[in-house]
Amino acid sequence: xxxxKQNTSINFMALRKWAMSLSALVxxxxxxxxxxxxxxxxLEFTGGTEVIAAFPQAENLETVRSTLEQxxxxxxxxxxxxxxxxxxxxxxxxxxxxxxxxxGKEVVAHLNGATLQSTAYxxxxxxxxxxxxxxxxxxxxxxxxxxxxxxxxEYRFAISAAVALIHDPLIILGIFSYFxxxxxxxxxxxxxxxxxxxxxxxxxxxxRIRENFRKSRKGTPTEIVNxxxxxxxxxxxxxxxxxxxxxxxxxxxxxxxxHGFATAMVVGIVVGTYSSIYVAGALAxxxxxxxxxxxxxxxxxxxxxx
Amino acid sequence: xxxxxxxxxxxxxxxIVFGIIYSLPNLYKxxxxxxxxxxxxxTLDDNTLNTVRAAxxxxxxxxSQVEKMASDSVTxxxxxxxxxxxxxxxxxxTLGEGYTVALNLAATTPKWLQSIGAxxxxxxxxxxxxxxxxxxxDVNSLITHRMQAAExxxxxxxxxxxxRYVGLQDTQNGISIRAPDRATADxxxxxxxxxxxxxxxxxxxxxxxxxxxxxxxxxxxxDAQNFAVDKTLSVLRxxxxxxxxxxxxxxxxxxxxxxxxxxxxxxxxxxxxxxxGTATLEFHxxxxxxxxxxAKETGLIPPGTTLYPYTPAGITQAxxxxxxxxxxxxxxxxxxxxxxxxxDGRPAASITLGGGGEAAFYRITGENIGKPxxxxxxxxxLTPVTVNGETQYTQRKNERVISIATxxxxxxxxxxxxxxxxxxEANDLSLLLRAGSLPTPVAIIEESTIGxxxxxxxxxxxxxxxxxxxxxxxxxxxxxxxxxxxxxDIALGMNLVLLVAVLSFLGATLSLPGIAGxxxxxxxxxDANVLIFxxxxxxxxNGVSPQASIQAGYExxxxxxxxxxxxxxxxxxxxxxxxxxxxxxxxxxLTIGIMTSMFTAITGTRAIVNLIYGHxxxxxxxxxxx
Numbered sequence: 022x023x024x025x026k027q028n029t030s031i032n033f034m035a036l037r038k039w040a041m042s043l044s045a046l047v048x049x050x051x052x053x054x055x056x057x058x059x060x061x062x063x064l065e066f067t068g069g070t071e072v073i074a075a076f077p078q079a080e081n082l083e084t085v086r087s088t089l090e091q092x093x094x095x096x097x098x099x100x101x102x103x104x105x106x107x108x109x110x111x112x113x114x115x116x117x118x119x120x121x122x123x124x125g126k127e128v129v130a131h132l133n134g135a136t137l138q139s140t141a142y143x144x145x146x147x148x149x150x151x152x153x154x155x156x157x158x159x160x161x162x163x164x165x166x167x168x169x170x171x172x173x174x175e176y177r178f179a180i181s182a183a184v185a186l187i188h189d190p191l192i193i194l195g196i197f198s199y200f201x202x203x204x205x206x207x208x209x210x211x212x213x214x215x216x217x218x219x220x221x222x223x224x225x226x227x228x229r230i231r232e233n234f235r236k237s238r239k240g241t242p243t244e245i246v247n248x249x250x251x252x253x254x255x256x257x258x259x260x261x262x263x264x265x266x267x268x269x270x271x272x273x274x275x276x277x278x279x280h281g282f283a284t285a286m287v288v289g290i291v292v293g294t295y296s297s298i299y300v301a302g303a304l305a306x307x308x309x310x311x312x313x314x315x316x317x318x319x320x321x322x323x324x325x326x327x
Numbered sequence: 328x329x330x331x332x333x334x335x336x337x338x339x340x341x342x343i344v345f346g347i348i349y350s351l352p353n354l355y356k357x358x359x360x361x362x363x364x365x366x367x368x369x370t371l372d373d374n375t376l377n378t379v380r381a382a383x384x385x386x387x388x389x390x391s392q393v394e395k396m397a398s399d400s401v402t403x404x405x406x407x408x409x410x411x412x413x414x415x416x417x418x419x420x421t422l423g424e425g426y427t428v429a430l431n432l433a434a435t436t437p438k439w440l441q442s443i444g445a446x447x448x449x450x451x452x453x454x455x456x457x458x459x460x461x462x463x464x465d466v467n468s469l470i471t472h473r474m475q476a477a478e479x480x481x482x483x484x485x486x487x488x489x490x491r492y493v494g495l496q497d498t499q500n501g502i503s504i505r506a507p508d509r510a511t512a513d514x515x516x517x518x519x520x521x522x523x524x525x526x527x528x529x530x531x532x533x534x535x536x537x538x539x540x541x542x543x544x545x546x547x548x549x550d551a552q553n554f555a556v557d558k559t560l561s562v563l564r565x566x567x568x569x570x571x572x573x574x575x576x577x578x579x580x581x582x583x584x585x586x587x588x589x590x591x592x593x594x595x596x597x598x599x600x601x602x603x604g605t606a607t608l609e610f611h612x613x614x615x616x617x618x619x620x621x622a623k624e625t626g627l628i629p630p631g632t633t634l635y636p637y638t639p640a641g642i643t644q645a646x647x648x649x650x651x652x653x654x655x656x657x658x659x660x661x662x663x664x665x666x667x668x669x670x671d672g673r674p675a676a677s678i679t680l681g682g683g684g685e686a687a688f689y690r691i692t693g694e695n696i697g698k699p700x701x702x703x704x705x706x707x708x709l710t711p712v713t714v715n716g717e718t719q720y721t722q723r724k725n726e727r728v729i730s731i732a733t734x735x736x737x738x739x740x741x742x743x744x745x746x747x748x749x750x751x752e753a754n755d756l757s758l759l760l761r762a763g764s765l766p767t768p769v770a771i772i773e774e775s776t777i778g779x780x781x782x783x784x785x786x787x788x789x790x791x792x793x794x795x796x797x798x799x800x801x802x803x804x805x806x807x808x809x810x811x812x813x814x815x816d817i818a819l820g821m822n823l824v825l826l827v828a829v830l831s832f833l834g835a836t837l838s839l840p841g842i843a844g845x846x847x848x849x850x851x852x853x854d855a856n857v858l859i860f861x862x863x864x865x866x867x868x869n870g871v872s873p874q875a876s877i878q879a880g881y882e883x884x885x886x887x888x889x890x891x892x893x894x895x896x897x898x899x900x901x902x903x904x905x906x907x908x909x910x911x912x913x914x915x916x917l918t919i920g921i922m923t924s925m926f927t928a929i930t931g932t933r934a935i936v937n938l939i940y941g942h943x944x945x946x947x948x949x950x951x952x953x
Contacts, residue, residue, distance in 0.1 A: 101408075109777060159902075161905060210912075213844075213910065217899075221891045
């Protein structure tokens with residue numbers, strides 16, 4: 022089975038000005054919504070209330086969770102506590118709200134037959150150190166990959182890859198912010214995954230661009246990038262398509278708790294594939310990439326001659 | 328052209344066998360268990376085990392397996408959580424003090440796998456739950472200490488300011504200071520407001536005299552409490568980290584509680600001993616001017632000293648000693664401690680001082696050369712008592728003089744202490760000293776197993792959805808790339824087995840972020856094969872012979888795969904080194920996954936391709952979907 026019998030020659034780069042403007046606009050909107058609305062941080066980051074409730078018989082945890090979500094509580098997490106008859110319910114919300122209200126009684130009132138055992142405010146599970154060390158780690162990771170790309174390819178590629186690497190999570194965070202979806206540790210994991218995926222995609226396209234620059238003596242940088250994107254097109258469709266299928270399965274069958282994760286992944290794969298062509302590829306051209314920058318120095322290829 | 332030397336085939340086979348064996352333990356289920364550990368002063372002999380067996384039998388509690396973990400630790404396996412909880416109560420009641428009884432989830436790895444070090448993956452709290460401890464902090468004793476210290480300081484500063492007061496005492500409501508007249512009372516109030524702004528003051532006349540009640544303000548109380556809780560949180564985190572427990576959750580709960588969640592299949596009994604541990608050291612000078620024997624007989628203890636029993640090494644009978652109350656050095660000045668062997672071949676601890684305490688210690692020991700210095704091992708037990716529906720705590724200090732030695736010279740900041748009763752005691756003490764001491768004792772007031780925080784049903788759904796995604800990919804690869812697709816599928820399966828084996832072997836904890844990392848590496852493994860196969864197809868379309876196409880396809884795709892994997896690996900390594908918690912969990916699986924996936928996707932598939940196509944001289948067609 023093949024998607025394309027011959028090599029395609031779609032002029033991807035014709036749209037590059039439009040695409041780059043669109044990316045810039047969307048990125049700007051994401052920054053705006055992030056600075057106005059912020060993120061809806063999950064229970065792990067904010068802390069909340071812990072309610073322990075006992076049932077007369079073993080209780081279905083998912084029923085408890087969905088009942089409470091329908092009653093309007095946010096970030097509901099339900100675990101069995103000791104035996105199957107006792108459940109530990111964690112609810113999101115600010116400390117002040119929790120202290121003023123008798124939240125434990127309210128929660129139990131929604132649950133048929135349950136008796137309240139205890140209520141307590143719980144602090145954030147993730148300390149500030151995760152936020153600071155996590156941010157530092159991301160910046161250094163970006164720097165590290167940029168240095169490697171600059172060393173293996175060329176500095177324009179490094180800059181473009183770094184921009185693409187910021188572009189993708191920014192859009193995902195923007196979507197989380199705009200729709201006020203809960204951003205928890207799971208979503209953070211998805212964000213990291215998407216960044217890794219997008220980076221991989223970008224390097225594959227770059228690699229082909231470098232190879233084509235070295236191979237063909239003619240053609241403008243735009244034509245070369247177009248050719249490279251076309252040559253890797255069936256691979257891109259195959260890989261992105263397959264990953265998207267797997268992630269869509271997560272989205273549809275993975276249940277409520279994985280919804281944030283799956284959403285971030287679906288958006289991330291689409292945006293990541295787009296960004297490796299239109300952000301990374303197009304930006305490298307816009308930055309003035311030239312064949313001479315990529316020709317191997319004689320030192321690099323002593324083995325070419327027999 | 329497409330032949331591998333024999334060693335490469337052997338390498339692939341060896342790696343696959345390793346992967347299968349070390350991922351095997353993950354196929355066995357986990358049991359609800361209760362772990363029993365003896366404290367340093369007790370042993371788990373046959374008698375004790377028989378008592379437990381009889382007690383369980385009398386309550387008709389059946390266990391499926393008894394597993395001896397070490398000389399002083401035993402694990403009982405039970406059928407379900409209800410039986411486990413009942414058994415926990417029975418064993419606790421039977422053994423009483425001297426033993427730590429803790430709930431646990433135990434692996435049922437067969438002996439032969441255990442003997443080669445094969446253990447199942449530790450699953451995080453989000454995926455499999457674990458053990459939950461609720462600890463209470465004795466805030467009242469903290470406030471009491473604070474008030475006692477303030478009382479001394481206030482009396483000092485009043486004296487320094489030349490203010491004469493009639494009386495000063497620490498009462499239930501605060502510190503009460505009695506002044507002879509109004510003018511003095513105002514002066515006292517002024518000193519208090521300037522030097523002790525954290526105290527509220529109320530002045531009331533009492534005949535000619537005035538009484539000033541100084542009490543800690545609500546804000547100061549709350550600050551003291553928050554400080555104690557925060558400090559306890561950080562000490563507990565350090566202790567659990569020292570224990571090597573992966574991905575615990577330590578969080579504040581309510582005003583004065585801390586909850587500690589530990590993932591299952593770890594040494595929960597030891598964790599329980601360590602998180603609640605209060606062992607520390609105090610150094611006191613011995614009072615040699617008074618006769619300790621006489622003090623013991625008459626009961627007249629010289630002021631400023633305390634009588635202790637002391638059992639020197641090699642002597643069975645305890646002798647009384649008088650020690651000065653003044654603490655020369657306390658555990659809080661110790662920044663590092665490790666277990667060593669003393670010159671007498673008995674366990675010892677090597678101590679390093681820091682944080683400013685070492686200078687004072689050097690000076691005091693220098694001033695007291697020739698005098699005996701005693702080291703006391705101090706443990707504080709905090710027991711909750713419910714009085715009129717309110718929980719109060721009683722503290723009991725357990726002190727033991729472990730050694731008395733004559734100071735030969737001013738002691739430097741690193742030295743060794745001896746007289747510890749066992750290696751375990753030395754280990755635990757060293758760990759507690761390293762992690763820092765708690766600001767105030769804590770008590771474990773609740774203990775329970777908890778289910779996975781993601782919810783069991785959600786995990787089932789998640790697993791189902793991943794299976795569906797996996798099967799779709801596997802089928803599609805076979806349809807699209809035919810035989811080569813099958814190879815990629817085999818490589819993908821091998822990658823998963825290998826990755827799980829390495830993670831299990833390293834004792835890593837897998838939680839959801841880790842699974843995200845695995846998904847990414849599986850995606851990259853698929854991508855690596857897609858890149859190779861697309862290159863082979865390109866070569867075939869260009870009319871290159873099948874054998875040459877295979878060679879060229881692998882070779883050309885190789886640099887792309889290496890570049891993309893190395894770039895991701897750099898990012899993963901940075902996250903691994905700097906990140907904590909979820910970020911780290913993601914980085915661990917990603918780092919290992921990139922390495923295993925490069926091996927299976929490139930070397931693994933190539934080995935099979937070479938084995939099948941390599942020797943065919945007249946190969947005209949490849950089963951690669953075109």
